[in-house]
Amino acid sequence: MYILKTIKNHQSKIKNLLTAFLVQQPQSTFQLPLGEPVTxxxxxxxxxxxxxxxxxxxxxxxxxxxxxxxxxxxxxxxxxxxxxxxxxxxxxxxxxxxxxxxxxxxxxxxxxxxxxxxxxSRPSVTTEESFQNCTGPQSCPSGFTCFIPEGESMGFCIGPGQ
Missing domain, CATH: 1.10.287 (Helix Hairpins)
Incomplete structure (x- = not known):
């Protein structure tokens, strides 16, 4: 009985504390590095x-x-x-x-x-070629473009329609 009274008396404090923990903004934001593409x-x-x-x-x-x-x-x-x-x-x-x-x-x-x-037979351009790593347009197969995310030095080749 005493515990229930104590909880009831401190209900607003407990509510505020839980809200602070659950809604807390992240302290720092960071960008995850690009992973290996699935080929x-x-x-x-x-x-x-x-x-x-x-x-x-x-x-x-x-x-x-x-x-x-x-x-x-x-x-x-x-x-x-x-x-x-x-x-x-x-x-x-x-x-x-x-x-x-x-x-x-x-x-x-x-x-x-x-x-x-x-x-x-299998197609001449495989899916693996369309996702290979690149450093510029010259490192991609013909018909593909190199997509390099902002702030990165390496990207991956993107085929037509991707």
Whole structure:
């Protein structure tokens, strides 16, 4: 009861203090440096690395499952334990096929997206070229302009329509 009275008596002070903390203006302003632009090549490398890791981890776990099922089968003392080991083996083989099929599907989609599946080819100017770093107009590919933010010595190339 005493605490509630104290809070009620100091309610305006608490309100003013909270308002001061929540609405306080920043003491200093600074400009963050430009980061590395995300390029098609960097994104592709990240996705490829992630896919390879998951693919390797999946195959490793599938092999471990197959080995465990073999050990379970040899140590089986009853028909139910042998049946359980056969189930592990069946599930391990199904897992291997799913992982391998996923790899084939991903590679097929990658080829289709890149335009090589139906006899096409990738565009001659990649997205990576349109975001390369530059120090002036002469350091960009033809048809691109160099955009340098104010106060910076280095910028990046911008293609037509960007």
């Amino acid at each position: 098609y090549q960097r994104l592709t490398n990240l996705l490829d690395s992630t896919a390879k890791f998951l693919y390797t981890a999946g195959i490793t776990l599938a092999v471990i499952t197959l080995v465990i099922s073999g050990i379970m089968y040899f140590w089986a003392k009853s028909d139910t334990e042998a049946k359980s080991a056969k189930g592990w083996l069946r599930n391990g083989i199904i897992g291997v096929f799913i992982i391998l099929a996923t790899g084939v599907i991903i590679q097929t989609i990658k080829i289709i997206v890149e335009g090589g599946f139906f006899g096409g």
